[in-house]
Amino acid sequence: MISIGLLGSGKQLEQRFEAWTKINHVNIVAIVKSDDQDDVPKQMKDVKVKNFEDLKSGEIDLIDICVPLDERAALIRQAAQFSVNVACDIPIAQSIEEMISVIKVCQANDVHLFPVGTLRFSPVYQNATQQVLDGAIGQPGVMRLAYGDQHPGHAADIFLELGWHQLDWLLATFGDVDHVIAKQVKTTRASGQSVEYAVMTVRMADNSIAHVELSWAETQRTYSFEFTGDAGMLEFDSCASQPITIHTDKPVLSKRSSDATLTVSILERQLAHIVNGLTGVEAPLVTPDALLKVMRVAMAARQSVETGKPVYIERGGSV
Amino acid sequence: MKIGVISFAHLHAYAYADVVANHPNAELTAIWDDDATRGQEAAAQFNAHFYQDLDTLLTQDIDAVIVCSENARHKEHVLKAAQQKKHILCEKPIATEVADALEMIQACEDHSVTLQVAYPVRFIPAIRETKDIIQSGEMGEIIAVNATNHGQMPGGWFVEKELSGGGSATDHIVHIMDALRWMFQDEAKSVYAEFDTRFYDIAVEDCGSVLLEMESGMVVSIDPSWSRPNVYPTWGNVTMKLIGTEGTLYVDAFKQHALYYNDKEGKLSEQPWADDMNEQLISDFIDCVKTGRKPSISGVDGLRTLEVVKGAYASNDIKKPVQIEHT
Missing domain, CATH: 3.30.360.10 (Dihydrodipicolinate Reductase; domain 2)
Structure with a gap:
């Protein structure tokens, strides 16, 4: 049995709790609140609510941290210093330096760091990775990826928050990046709501070309890809892949997102992987080096927006 | 209105020729192609006359030409057609060099002929x-x-x-x-x-x-x-x-x-x-020549792209x- 602690607040904490209850060989033994609210959702009321500092040594094997980006790095470091393994939403840090320091603390304390939210557990992206690795498209030529959602409503880095998923998957499937150029536009709707858009041309080390679109100008989450090579093409569009559409007398037709119609949710797949990682059944899929590589590309994209020029990625530099 | 086609090197020529041949206000009368076999076949297909010599075609009683030669030859063909006062619909891209495009635009202006670039999109x-x-x-x-x-x-x-x-x-x-x-x-x-x-x-x-x-x-x-x-x-x-x-x-x-x-x-x-x-593009060109209005897609549009x-x-x-x- 793996003993889990959950750290966070609000809806996200509830969602995580819910997912963990469906995972085998897991005991949720503690909720660590990240805010001062006394209320705990009723489904969690049997679990002890504690402060981080009050956790007894050895009480939990892993803490799952679901807090806003700016709080993540400090909490990961704190958990690692208690020799507790960590799961945390991606991105796990806001800068390359912060990322390195987080990884170093985890390594020094011999704890695993599991990023949560990677596309590597999404079946459509998993399938695409397998196809590409099996040579289905041949030598890669142009890879087009797009990810869009509503604006989060607060200031945030689109390259980190939206770009991370895309870049993590891109690098894991197509290899390292040579250089990147990016453009970004920020404005507001007439209603005052923020709208943000970014586009990147990413030149991979093997010279294939990736076009990555990140949009906080959508009304709902959308994602698509098209991978072309000298032997074929693989394409997917979430807007055209819903297994169920509902038409009622309401004016808007209702659609369930294609990756919500799964027997085991993407989040549950990730959590099961974490358990397998901790019990030695599987090696952790996302390595510290991979985290750092993605961070370097995301930061290079941001730098390119400022300079208007392509930014070349430093090679090596594993932690 | 009589229209000629200069070269079927670009496949779009067939679509354009087909529209002209079936157009109520136009006739496809003349075809030139440096590939004589291709040109003769097209002439048979569209019931037009094939000319071995481009200069001969350009001295015929035709009002306009559609240039569908290889990109790098657009300049030569547009300049010749302009000199013979034929209005011109030129396949895109207008040319392969900016200087060529400028020369083509100038020539059409000098000879007071329409130069339209084929952007059907x-x-x-x-x-x-x-x-x-x-x-x-x-x-x-x-x-x-x-x-x-x-x-x-x-x-x-x-x-x-x-x-x-x-x-x-x-x-x-x-x-x-x-x-x-x-x-x-x-x-x-x-x-x-x-x-x-x-x-x-x-x-x-x-x-x-x-x-x-x-x-x-x-x-x-x-x-x-x-x-x-x-x-x-x-x-x-x-x-x-x-x-x-x-x-x-x-x-x-x-x-x-x-x-x-x-x-x-x-x-x-x-x-x-x-x-x-293609039908809309050709109809627009025919209307432009007929009425003498400015082309809806000009040589400068071709140049800018x-x-x-x-x-x-x-x-x-x-x-x-x-x-x-x-x-």
Whole structure:
């Protein structure tokens, strides 16, 4: 049995709790609140609510941290210093330096760091990775990826928050990046709501070309890809892949997102992987080096927006 | 109105000739082609006279010509036609060099003939409606465009640089660029491009990614790759995702089709049923010549898009953004 602690607040904490209850060989033994609210959702009321500092040594094997980006790095470091393994939403840090320091603390304390939210557990992206690795498209030529959602409503880095998923998957499937150029536009709707858009041309080390679109100008989450090579093409569009559409007398037709119609949710797949990682059944899929590589590309994209020029990625530099 | 066709090197010539031959106000009377067999076959197909000698064709009683020769030969043919006071519809791109385009525009002005560049994308119903929606303000201010003009690799002279001027970038950037200039009345300010040859063993680029900043600040990306596999159900696509402050509009210009699953040939194909863009393009040209009005797509429109293509190649060479020079 793996003993889990959950750290966070609000809806996200509830969602995580819910997912963990469906995972085998897991005991949720503690909720660590990240805010001062006394209320705990009723489904969690049997679990002890504690402060981080009050956790007894050895009480939990892993803490799952679901807090806003700016709080993540400090909490990961704190958990690692208690020799507790960590799961945390991606991105796990806001800068390359912060990322390195987080990884170093985890390594020094011999704890695993599991990023949560990677596309590597999404079946459509998993399938695409397998196809590409099996040579289905041949030598890669142009890879087009797009990810869009509503604006989060607060200031945030689109390259980190939206770009991370895309870049993590891109690098894991197509290899390292040579250089990147990016453009970004920020404005507001007439209603005052923020709208943000970014586009990147990413030149991979093997010279294939990736076009990555990140949009906080959508009304709902959308994602698509098209991978072309000298032997074929693989394409997917979430807007055209819903297994169920509902038409009622309401004016808007209702659609369930294609990756919500799964027997085991993407989040549950990730959590099961974490358990397998901790019990030695599987090696952790996302390595510290991979985290750092993605961070370097995301930061290079941001730098390119400022300079208007392509930014070349430093090679090596594993932690 | 009598119209001649100069060369069937570009496949679009057949579509244009077909429209002219069936047009109530026009007649396809004369054809010249440096490939005599191709020219004679086309003359038989469209019931026109084939001329071995271009100068002879140009001294006939014809009002206008459609130039569909290889890109690098547009200049020679347009200059000759202008000299003989024939109005001209020139296949895109207008030319392979900016200086050539300038010379062609000047010659047509000097001889008071119409020079129209064939950008049929402007006549696609979905694109026209998109322009109307944008201009209505419904989408707010458009801040970015993510566009594709993908195709299959055409082969032939398209992959011979001396004749085509370049590969997929030459072939495909201009359609999107022209449509955007027309929709937004905006010009490209700077361009960054990456091109490569990754799909075929050819001497020109077959793929790439182009990032543009427009004068208005709008960010545009264009994928001009010949990346459609052989089994793709059609020749290619024209798509644009327009990101506006009040919403996002996605247009797939050739979406008006039925999908045909063909067991007899073991393939899947799109069966388009939209209004024919070529018919509208040719009708517009005929009307322009007939009424003497200004062409709806001018030589300068052709020049402006060529400048973007040239800027993109320059950027790809130096791997830096390039400011677009407007001559």
